[in-house]
Amino acid sequence: MRRGWGLWAAALGVYAFLYAPLLIVIVYSFNDSRLNAEWVGFTWHWYGVLLHDEDMLQAIGNSLFIAGVSSLAATVLGTMAGIAMHRYGMKVLTFMVLTPVAMPEILLGVSLLLFFIQVLNLTLGFVSIILAHITFSIGFVAVIVRARMAGIEESIFEAARDCGATPWKTFLYITFPLILPGVVSGALMAFTLSIDDFVITFFTAGVGVSTLPLRVYSMIKIAVTPEVNAVSTLLMLLTLTMIVLATRFSPEVLRGKA
Amino acid sequence: MNSKVRSFFSRARLAKLTVSGPPFVFLLLFFLLPGIIMVIASFRYPGEFGGLAPIVSATPETLHGLTLETYRFFFGDAIYARVLFKSFLVALATTLICLALAYPLALLIARSPKKRRDFMVLLVILPFASSFLIRVYAWMILLGPQAALSQALNGVLGALGMAPVHLLFSPFAVLAAMVYVHLPFMVLPLYTNLEKHDPTLLDAAQDCGANAWHRFWRVTFPLSLPGIYSGSALVFIPVLGMFAIPDILGGTGDMLVGNLIKEQFLVTRDWPFGSTLSIMLTLTVLLCVWAAAKLGSTRGHYA
Amino acid sequence: MKTLLALGLFALCAQAVADDVLHLYNWNNYISEQTVERFEQQCGCRVVQDYYSDNEEMLAKLAAGATGYDILVPTGNAMESLIRQHALRPLDKTRLPNLKNINPVYLNTPFDPGNRYSVPYAYTLTVLGYNVEKTRELGLPTDTWAIIFEPQYLEKLKGRVTVLDSQRELMAAALKYLGYSANDTDENHWEQASRMIIRAKPYWAAFNASSYIKELTVGNIWVVHGYSNDIFQAGLDAQKAGRKFHVAASIPKEGAVLSLDSMVLHKSGPRPDLALQFIDFMLEGANSAELTNLIGSGNPNQDALRFIKPEIARNQSVFPDQRQLARLEMLRDLDRNQRRVLSRIWTKIKLE
Numbered sequence: 001m002r003r004g005w006g007l008w009a010a011a012l013g014v015y016a017f018l019y020a021p022l023l024i025v026i027v028y029s030f031n032d033s034r035l036n037a038e039w040v041g042f043t044w045h046w047y048g049v050l051l052h053d054e055d056m057l058q059a060i061g062n063s064l065f066i067a068g069v070s071s072l073a074a075t076v077l078g079t080m081a082g083i084a085m086h087r088y089g090m091k092v093l094t095f096m097v098l099t100p101v102a103m104p105e106i107l108l109g110v111s112l113l114l115f116f117i118q119v120l121n122l123t124l125g126f127v128s129i130i131l132a133h134i135t136f137s138i139g140f141v142a143v144i145v146r147a148r149m150a151g152i153e154e155s156i157f158e159a160a161r162d163c164g165a166t167p168w169k170t171f172l173y174i175t176f177p178l179i180l181p182g183v184v185s186g187a188l189m190a191f192t193l194s195i196d197d198f199v200i201t202f203f204t205a206g207v208g209v210s211t212l213p214l215r216v217y218s219m220i221k222i223a224v225t226p227e228v229n230a231v232s233t234l235l236m237l238l239t240l241t242m243i244v245l246a247t248r249f250s251p252e253v254l255r256g257k258a
Numbered sequence: 259m260n261s262k263v264r265s266f267f268s269r270a271r272l273a274k275l276t277v278s279g280p281p282f283v284f285l286l287l288f289f290l291l292p293g294i295i296m297v298i299a300s301f302r303y304p305g306e307f308g309g310l311a312p313i314v315s316a317t318p319e320t321l322h323g324l325t326l327e328t329y330r331f332f333f334g335d336a337i338y339a340r341v342l343f344k345s346f347l348v349a350l351a352t353t354l355i356c357l358a359l360a361y362p363l364a365l366l367i368a369r370s371p372k373k374r375r376d377f378m379v380l381l382v383i384l385p386f387a388s389s390f391l392i393r394v395y396a397w398m399i400l401l402g403p404q405a406a407l408s409q410a411l412n413g414v415l416g417a418l419g420m421a422p423v424h425l426l427f428s429p430f431a432v433l434a435a436m437v438y439v440h441l442p443f444m445v446l447p448l449y450t451n452l453e454k455h456d457p458t459l460l461d462a463a464q465d466c467g468a469n470a471w472h473r474f475w476r477v478t479f480p481l482s483l484p485g486i487y488s489g490s491a492l493v494f495i496p497v498l499g500m501f502a503i504p505d506i507l508g509g510t511g512d513m514l515v516g517n518l519i520k521e522q523f524l525v526t527r528d529w530p531f532g533s534t535l536s537i538m539l540t541l542t543v544l545l546c547v548w549a550a551a552k553l554g555s556t557r558g559h560y561a
Numbered sequence: 562m563k564t565l566l567a568l569g570l571f572a573l574c575a576q577a578v579a580d581d582v583l584h585l586y587n588w589n590n591y592i593s594e595q596t597v598e599r600f601e602q603q604c605g606c607r608v609v610q611d612y613y614s615d616n617e618e619m620l621a622k623l624a625a626g627a628t629g630y631d632i633l634v635p636t637g638n639a640m641e642s643l644i645r646q647h648a649l650r651p652l653d654k655t656r657l658p659n660l661k662n663i664n665p666v667y668l669n670t671p672f673d674p675g676n677r678y679s680v681p682y683a684y685t686l687t688v689l690g691y692n693v694e695k696t697r698e699l700g701l702p703t704d705t706w707a708i709i710f711e712p713q714y715l716e717k718l719k720g721r722v723t724v725l726d727s728q729r730e731l732m733a734a735a736l737k738y739l740g741y742s743a744n745d746t747d748e749n750h751w752e753q754a755s756r757m758i759i760r761a762k763p764y765w766a767a768f769n770a771s772s773y774i775k776e777l778t779v780g781n782i783w784v785v786h787g788y789s790n791d792i793f794q795a796g797l798d799a800q801k802a803g804r805k806f807h808v809a810a811s812i813p814k815e816g817a818v819l820s821l822d823s824m825v826l827h828k829s830g831p832r833p834d835l836a837l838q839f840i841d842f843m844l845e846g847a848n849s850a851e852l853t854n855l856i857g858s859g860n861p862n863q864d865a866l867r868f869i870k871p872e873i874a875r876n877q878s879v880f881p882d883q884r885q886l887a888r889l890e891m892l893r894d895l896d897r898n899q900r901r902v903l904s905r906i907w908t909k910i911k912l913e
Contacts, residue, residue, distance in 0.1 A: 007369075010362035017359070018385045018441065021396030025388075028399065035404065035779075077281040084278035093278055096285040102491070103543065104499020106516045107296075108289070110523060110536050114299050115292035118310060123628055135288045138281060167273035196389040198502060203523065206627045216391050220398070220506060222589060222614065224772070232392040239387040247380055304897045307646050309624045331901065337909050344912075403781060424720065427767050509767060513911045525617045525728075526904040527624060528897070 022236065029229035046230040056231060059215040063195050066126065066211060070133035071190035077134065078141025078190070079183050083175065085142060086149035101139035108136060109203035116204065124206025132204040133194045140193060141186030144250060148182030149175075185250030188242045195239060300328055300533035310529050328534040338518075338535070342542055345514040349497040352436040353444075353490045359437065360444035360489065365478075367445075368452035379449065386442045394506050397435045401425040401507075424509075431507040436497055443496075444489040451485025452478070487550060495543055515539050581606040583835040586630040588822070589614050591683070591858075593851040600842050606835055615727065623648070623827075631830030632839060634682055636820045638729075638894040641672040643825065645894075649678045650826040656837040659844030659864075667821060667861035670891065679823035680840050683852055684859040686889065687730050687818040688878050690777055690785040690792030694806040695721075701784075706738035706813045709786055710757055715764035723776065724786040726768035728907045729892055730818060731758065734786055737816040743890045746899055755906045759913045768911075774798075777808055788820075789878045793857030810878035816888035821861070853879070 032041035050056060081097045084090055100108055112132050116122045152175075160170045176183075198213040205214060212235065219228050301324045303311035312322045332338050367378045385393065400407055403426065412422040425431060455478065463473045501516030508517075515535060522532030583604075585592075589612045597608050611630070613619040616639035623633075623643075635643060643649050654660060660680065667681045691703050699717045701708055708714045709722055724731055733743035735754035745751075766782060767773075774791045776782035778798040785792065789810055796808040824840050826833055842848055846864030853860045853869050859879050860866070866874060873879055881889065895903065 007362055007366050011366035014359050014363040014441070015381065017438070018382065021393065021400055021438065022385055022388055024399055025392060025396045038404065077284055080277050081281035084274070084281070088274055088278065090278060093282050093285075096289055097281065100285075100289055102495055104496055104516065104539065106499045106501055106519055107536050107540060108292075110519060110532065111292035111296040112288065113523065114295050114310075114529065114533065115288070117624075118299070119291070119295060124622075131288055135285065138285065142281075167269060192387065198389070198391050202502075202520075206622060213389050213391050216389070216395070217502075217506075218614070220391070220395055222772070224395075224398070228395060232388065232395065235392065236388040239389070240384060243383060243387045244380070247376070247383070304901070305624075306897060307620075307624065307642050331905075335905060337905065337912060340912065341908070422720075424766065511912055513908065518908060521904070524621045526900050527617070527621055528901055528904060531901065531904075 025229050026233045026236070029226055029233045031226055031229075034225055046226040047234075049225075049227045050230045050234075053227065055210065056212075056215055056227070059210040059212050060231075062126075062209055063212040066129055066133060067191045067194035070130045070137060070194045071187050073130075074134045074137035074190040074194075075141050075183060075187040078138040078186055079145050079179070081138055081142040082145025082182075082186075083149060083171075083179075086146045097139050097142045099139075100136045101143075105136070105199040106203075108132070109200040112200070113203045124204060125209045128204045128206065129201055129209065129211070132200050133197060136197075136200060137190035137193055140189050141183075144186040144189065145179055145182045148179045148250065152178050181249040185246040188246035188249070192239045192242045192246075195235070296533045296536055298324075299530055300537050301325060302530050303327065304528050304530050307527070309527065328530045331531060332534050332538065338538075341513065341515050341518055342538060345498050345516070345539075346542065346546075348433065348436065348514060349494045351433060352440060352497045353493045355433070355437045356441050356444040356493050357486065357490065360441060360448055364445050364448035364452050364485075367449050368455070375453070379446070382442050382445050390439060391502070391506075393439050394435050394503055397431060397438065397507060398426065401431050401434070427507065427509040429509070429512055431509075432504050432512050435503045435507050436500065439503070440493040440497060443492040447488035447492065448482065448485040451482050451488075455481055491547065491550065494546065498543060498546075499539055581832075581835075583608045583832055583839055584629055584631045584830060585610045585634075585839075586619065586627075586632065586827075587612060587634045590856060591634065591822075591852065593855045596843075596848050596851045599848070600839060603842065604835060604838055608839075628827075628829035629831065630827045631832050631836040633825050633827050634822050635825060636822050637670060637672045637891045640679055640823055640825060641894045643827075644673060644678055648828055650828050650830070650833055651677050652680065652826065652840075653837060656834075657841050657844065659841050662844050662846060662849075662862050662864035664861050664863045666886070670821065671893070672891070673823070679825045680844065681861040682822045682824045682843065683849075684819055684821045684861060686789040686812060686859065686878060686881065687725065687734065687786070687820065688789050688792065688810045688812050690787050690795060690808060690810045692777070692780065692783040692806050693809050695783045703809075703811050704814050706734055706815055708784055709765075710735065710738055710761045712760065712764065715761055718784055719764045720766045721781070721783040722765045722785070723767050723769045723773040723782050724765055725788075728903055731768075731786070731910075732903065732906075733818045733890075733892060737813070737818075737890075740815070743816070743818055744893045746895065748902060751903065751906055755910050758910050762910070762913065778802065778804070780804060780806060790856045790858040793873070793876065793879060797857075810876075812878055812881060812885050812888065814888070816890060819886075819889040819891050821891060 027039075029046055030042050030044070031039055032043040032045065033039075078097075081093060085094050085097065109132070112128070112135070113124075116124060116128050116131075122128055156174060156178075157170060160174050165173070196213060197211075198217065201211050201214060202217070205211065212231070216228055216231065219225070299310055302313060303322065303325055305311050313324065363382070367375055367382075370378060399405060402408065403424065408425050411425065415422060459477055459481075460473050463477050468476065499516050500514065501520045504512045504514050504517055505520070515538075519532050519535045519539070522528045522535060581604075583606055585608055587610060592610075597610070601608055613622065616636050619633065619635060620639055620642060633643070640649075657680065660676075663681055667684070668676055673679045689703060689706070689708065691708075696703050696708075701714050701717065708718070709724060715722065724734075732751065732754055735758055736743050736745050736750060739750070739754060739757070741747075741750050741754075766776075769776075769785075773782060773785045773787055774795045777785055777787075777792070777795040780799075792808065792810040796810075799806065799808050824843065826836050830836060844862065846862055846866070847868050849860055849862040850865040850868035852858055853865065853873060857873055857876070857879050859881075860869065877885065
């Protein structure tokens, strides 16, 4: 229709704006040149460098481990929170669950740094990073689970109660299967968030434990080579798969955080 | 009968405790408590070698106790208020630009047939799949002095007889990256809202003789305000505290309050002052949220 | 049962293997891989390295509770801070026969009188790096800090100068140029220096921690305030890339900062014996020279001189002569109030 033209053009422009920079990163990861300036030739060289970069591989391993553990814990806690928020309202819990998501990350990072050092006297490392990641991931999982819960007919729970099911049985046989897509989706989101997190990890990682974003950051600051592009491309592939899977399981993810 | 009701109640209460307990305790420990620690830290002295001085000390001559010193230091010089204000402006600019860019996209998605909508939204979220740092790094490449954009621009400027500009390490780079990183956060709530609009309203408006612009401005826009507010909050607040983007892409003067805070904790080792700055940032965020809520409520009937 | 046994054995082995590990916390790019490998062969152990890119980062991480490092390589003022915090182990000099190789000029610094805790490792100078052809073409003086502070010179260099993004280093250069000591803590002098910096800032391209090296090599930047080994590297890179210009460094006549990095033992390190072995290893001329040959860092080891490539040994910004040494200063640590004031001044500098 005629009236759509301007709108289409503008929207496509925005899509282009969103994707062009990323495509450049991917394209230049195959560029046979140290500088990310002009296209010289196609090469797998930088991926080879990546595979031999011990520090990078270690960082990737750390990131995967941290993401795995923290997303698991965040999913459990977040699911519980999501159910509680939907079922019981609970203003205080809702506040504590949602605020870490909405507030500037640096505040969370800094306060956790203070807490770990001053109160717990904890040496920063895996434990501190994992705890930090769980804290901000709970909110994401909770929101998705809550939305999922909202989509379930209340009458089902009433019927279960009438049949004499205990709350635990109701959860196990009714609630959980119904929200499972949301839970899986939340887990995938939590995993993605953990792998990608920079700001909070920056403050709560000690020495000795490096994650992928931290490594990329130090590479960006010190010596940029297309190896960064290579690792970025691979990371994008991974998180892309995760997000597509997440939205498959639970379209609530696409509704944004309401 | 009574004991049955009682046992049922306690079972329900137990269920409530079991479900809400663990996340509650966890967040209390790792979110609320650190926040309180930070507030207290802002009232402490800096440690001799960095960190914090103890509140109580065995040796009386070491500095200890609580003080308003850091707050006096903060308010004692206009520079810090300026940094906060600057961060506020950057956040505002980013939000407005995001709004301008996101609106057409959100509108288009909302008006597309349902089958395509989810896919289009997925396309918006996917860049979010790349790490935040990668997205910032992408702009480093785009704006680099040898990249096409810079060459083209400076070519044009050169032809017009003007001095070449550095696109990278400038406020422009910071703003561009800020918008780029936060755009999806504006699109999603906006689209969620626009999707719910009743198309018959627009038909009615058209019947009343309103042209396309009027239809948008008088009908669509006001109805979309709640979406605009959610999206704005999701962009404004994180940008306010952002430090990584000015740190990587910014020039010398592009220091925002986030950079200051990071510097206090990781360079100057002045933890009390870093905490004070963080408290000030939090208060600014709360102030903005409160102001926005006030603004939103006056237009109450569309909320 | 069998699995339990296997796990137990594995744990024991892991423990045994873990014990023969030396944890080294060092600057980025501050030791040659070959040196590390040779040491690993000699001691039959493994060296695990972590890196930092400036002293502040190292101190901040240590303050944040990083433990388990046997050896650190802090610069003088950071070491001073660590000594005062009682964070270091005193050295058992009987295990360091090669200590005699060190040039006495670098021993007995005010940070560690008598070298109770530290052994000099390497040093760098914070100097001027410049594009020889460009500066000659523009008729600019390259032996003074004025080239980065005075508008009359900066006008010709607009957008082609970078300075270090370090509070202490930039302040030190400014203070030296104004004729004060780099360790001057008079707030008025600081204010004066900051005004001069703010006046020069519009001409500078950026405050850079490390990417200035590349820019110098590529020819985008013509004058830098940077570290001698970085500038040396830039010069080599430019040569290798076949650039039509040369990159050189010079110690300005007003003086500059000498950063002496020393090896120290952190008290939380699990293997001080391995650490001492490593230090003695690094005190051998041949091993010490490898770093200098690699990155062009200054070497306080006299025995190393015969192993160093002649073009580096001749380079005055890497090995300053007596006269130049007299103009160099090492930075002292500041107390907390001074740090706070400097931080505020730095914020103003960044924001103006």
